[in-house]
Amino acid sequence: MKQDYVPQIPYGTRDFLPREAGRKRVVEAGLAQLFSSWGYDEVVTPTFEYLETLLVGSANDAEQHMFKFLDKNNRILALRPDMTTPIARIAATRMREAGAPLRLFYLTNVFRYELAQAGRQCEFYQAGIELLGAPGPAADAEIIALAVAAMQEAGLTQFQVSLGQVDFINGIMAESELSASQQQLVKAAIIRRDLVGLGEILRTSGLSAAMQGFLQSIPVLHGRQEVFEQAYKMAPNAVSRGALDNLADIYRLLTSYGVEQHVNFDLGLIRDFDYYTGMVFEGYTPGLGFPVCGGGRYDKMLASFGSDSPATGFALGIERVLLALERQGLSTPPAAKDCYVAWQENSLPEAIAAANELRAEGWRVELALEPQSREDAAISMCQRCCAKLHYIGG
Numbered sequence: 001m002k003q004d005y006v007p008q009i010p011y012g013t014r015d016f017l018p019r020e021a022g023r024k025r026v027v028e029a030g031l032a033q034l035f036s037s038w039g040y041d042e043v044v045t046p047t048f049e050y051l052e053t054l055l056v057g058s059a060n061d062a063e064q065h066m067f068k069f070l071d072k073n074n075r076i077l078a079l080r081p082d083m084t085t086p087i088a089r090i091a092a093t094r095m096r097e098a099g100a101p102l103r104l105f106y107l108t109n110v111f112r113y114e115l116a117q118a119g120r121q122c123e124f125y126q127a128g129i130e131l132l133g134a135p136g137p138a139a140d141a142e143i144i145a146l147a148v149a150a151m152q153e154a155g156l157t158q159f160q161v162s163l164g165q166v167d168f169i170n171g172i173m174a175e176s177e178l179s180a181s182q183q184q185l186v187k188a189a190i191i192r193r194d195l196v197g198l199g200e201i202l203r204t205s206g207l208s209a210a211m212q213g214f215l216q217s218i219p220v221l222h223g224r225q226e227v228f229e230q231a232y233k234m235a236p237n238a239v240s241r242g243a244l245d246n247l248a249d250i251y252r253l254l255t256s257y258g259v260e261q262h263v264n265f266d267l268g269l270i271r272d273f274d275y276y277t278g279m280v281f282e283g284y285t286p287g288l289g290f291p292v293c294g295g296g297r298y299d300k301m302l303a304s305f306g307s308d309s310p311a312t313g314f315a316l317g318i319e320r321v322l323l324a325l326e327r328q329g330l331s332t333p334p335a336a337k338d339c340y341v342a343w344q345e346n347s348l349p350e351a352i353a354a355a356n357e358l359r360a361e362g363w364r365v366e367l368a369l370e371p372q373s374r375e376d377a378a379i380s381m382c383q384r385c386c387a388k389l390h391y392i393g394g
């Protein structure tokens with residue numbers, strides 16, 4: 001038969017076939033268990049919301065990355081690009097009286113128009129937490145320590161967390177005499193780690209050579225504690241120093257959690273969400289050119305929903321973890337099913353009863369749908385990835 005219709009799935013989406021879906025389920029189950037053991041409660045929100053809700057706290061260009069459509073009354077809806085905004089909405093409205101701090105977690109799909117590649121699709125899955133109503137370094141340290149625990153729980157053995165603070169750059173920017181649009185360009189170049197582009201912007205900026213030097217070196221302020229001393233010298237303004245003091249406080253607590261060996265400072269770290277107001281971080285693992293997880297403090301967003309409250313959180317990309325595990329040779333093979341129940345002609349009722357009994361005992365059982373000889377059943381058992389054969393009759 002001539003086949004002229006090949007169904008395609010939309011750009012930036014993917015299927016999870018059984019083996020991958022199985023791995024995804026295992027990682028997600030472990031993370032749900034971990035988050036709940038740290039006192040976090042799961043929430044589920046709508047896949048799509050009103051566009052104006054999802055734009056709260058986001059940059060002007062955020063809309064370009066959203067999937068938008070209309071409802072029957074012509075109101076603009078969008079698929080959620082992350083869970084931070086929907087959770088801020090819940091915390092500021094329906095859970096307003098719940099008593100701070102609120103600890104919430106989620107495991108869900110989110111949607112962003114991106115240039116799709118392995119580990120970076122337009123629809124992807126995140127596991128994340130939000131800690132709302134807590135302003136201090138204790139909350140930020142908890143988030144980072146739990147991000148480390150999440151990467152470990154997911155099976156990663158080699159990873160690093162890069163830790164920054166958006167006020168470090170904000171302080172330097174405020175001190176410089178750059179216009180708002182020049183500041184945007186500088187930040188964009190820093191996000192891209194585009195040292196050449198940054199140099200060009202600075203050369204035509206009219207700033208003093210010393211200030212140009214500071215700004216040019218922000219992206220390379222990356223390393224262990226020695227970076228701090230350099231940064232203190234570079235940024236004598238109060239906002240930047242406040243940011244460094246805040247990082248020092250968080251770091252001290254990370255040593256109490258025993259995770260400091262995983263943490264580096266990266267004072268040029270700016271994440272691509274505009275809502276961050278304090279510490280920001282990203283987790284990296286070998287073999288992936290982008291972070292596996294990321295997060296930070298966002299103290300202004302809840303006020304936009306009518307309830308002024310600080311917040312911090314992070315999200316981990318499930319496909320990214322799965323890809324990293326695969327590339328690092330750490331993927332676990334899918335577990336075989338326990339039993340294949342096959343039956344000879346006219347024995348289906350007994351086979352159903354046997355399968356039910358085994359399932360009640362906790363076995364994973366596949367039941368044959370047609371009668372088979374014992375020999376054929378043995379072959380099927382292997383083909384169906386079952387560990388044992390239970391043959392009824394004969």
Ligand SMILES: N[C@@H](Cc1c[nH]c[nH+]1)C(=O)O
Pocket residue numbers: 082083084128129130273294295296297298312313314315
């Ligand atoms: N929503 C952010 C992560 C985050 C959670 N809370 C704060 N930040 C992301 O998708 O990367």
